[in-house]
Amino acid sequence: MRLPEPAVPALPLVDGVAAATAALTGRRVAVLTGAGVSTDSGIPDYRGPDSPPRTPMTYQQFVSDPAFRRTYWARNHVGWRHVHRTHPNDGHRALARLEVRGLVVGVITQNVDRLHHQAGSRRVVDLHGTYADVLCLSCGARTTRDALARRLDELNPGFAERVAVDDVEIAPDADAVIASTEGFVVADCERCGGMLKPDITYFGENVPAPRVAAAFAIVDDADALLVAGSSLAVMSGLRFVRHAARTGRPVVIVNRGRTRGDDLATVRVDAGTSQVLTALDRGLPDLRADVGHERTG
Numbered sequence: 598m599r600l601p602e603p604a605v606p607a608l609p610l611v612d613g614v615a616a617a618t619a620a621l622t623g624r625r626v627a628v629l630t631g632a633g634v635s636t637d638s639g640i641p642d643y644r645g646p647d648s649p650p651r652t653p654m655t656y657q658q659f660v661s662d663p664a665f666r667r668t669y670w671a672r673n674h675v676g677w678r679h680v681h682r683t684h685p686n687d688g689h690r691a692l693a694r695l696e697v698r699g700l701v702v703g704v705i706t707q708n709v710d711r712l713h714h715q716a717g718s719r720r721v722v723d724l725h726g727t728y729a730d731v732l733c734l735s736c737g738a739r740t741t742r743d744a745l746a747r748r749l750d751e752l753n754p755g756f757a758e759r760v761a762v763d764d765v766e767i768a769p770d771a772d773a774v775i776a777s778t779e780g781f782v783v784a785d786c787e788r789c790g791g792m793l794k795p796d797i798t799y800f801g802e803n804v805p806a807p808r809v810a811a812a813f814a815i816v817d818d819a820d821a822l823l824v825a826g827s828s829l830a831v832m833s834g835l836r837f838v839r840h841a842a843r844t845g846r847p848v849v850i851v852n853r854g855r856t857r858g859d860d861l862a863t864v865r866v867d868a869g870t871s872q873v874l875t876a877l878d879r880g881l882p883d884l885r886a887d888v889g890h891e892r893t894g
């Protein structure tokens with residue numbers, strides 16, 4: 598990944614929080630979050646600076662190769678339970694509080710783990726979908742991952758229990774690396790027999806247009822954009838940073854390591870998101886009642 602030249606230096610925690618607080622004070626903030634926000638909840642960030650390289654699966658692989666699909670579902674059958682058991686961390690909770698206080702307009706997240714919802718954030722766009730829902734690619738029927746788990750357990754008795762939990766490496770999309778997936782039986786749509794897919798947007802797949810529009814609306818309703826825990830490696834997230842910068846909104850990026858949006862940032866903080874977001878909730882003053890109307894006035 599070729600990275601742009603940063604416009605401003607990356608600041609460590611204390612200086613970074615001070616600069617971010619100055620940039621965001623008096624502004625209503627749209628937030629874009631990525632995997633880095635969930636690492637403190639025990640969900641690894643496979644693009645983080647310390648992560649081993651991992652090749653993400655593509656939509657094309659999923660729909661065209663039955664063996665690939667079998668492996669995918671077998672791993673997902675093990676991995677999703679781990680994601681299901683995770684809890685929000687201080688960063689998620691700080692964003693939910695900032696929304697209650699009227700400072701955060703809404704959250705656009707690239708994560709599929711639903712932790713912002715769990716933490717109490719109200720206006721959330723799950724840009725890349727959610728692990729908790731399953732979609733039929735033929736008839737569009739939507740079911741819960743929980744209901745599918747019961748069917749997969751019936752089709753594959755004892756499979757999930759045979760995989761030693763401690764040996765499993767879990768990925769942010771509820772995938773798990775396990776030794777053997779041979780003989781795993783995949784479930785099809787109960788209504789039409791069509792192919793089922795987690796309601797997750799994969800590489801090579803477009804984010805549905807209404808979802809993109811809902812995300813742009815959050816940025817347009819705000820006076821600034823805060824990026825937390827994303828390297829902005831994919832265009833689906835980077836475009837909101839470009840949009841904010843193009844429309845004169847300050848962009849604050851909090852991330853460990855470089856990002857593809859560094860040349861557009863007003864402030865860059867190289868620190869953990871849980872600490873920074875908690876500090877921002879403590880440090881940002883309440884908005885004056887008239888502030889929200891300045892842009893339209």
Ligand SMILES: [Zn+2]
Binds near residue numbers: 738
């Ligand atoms: Zn169907």
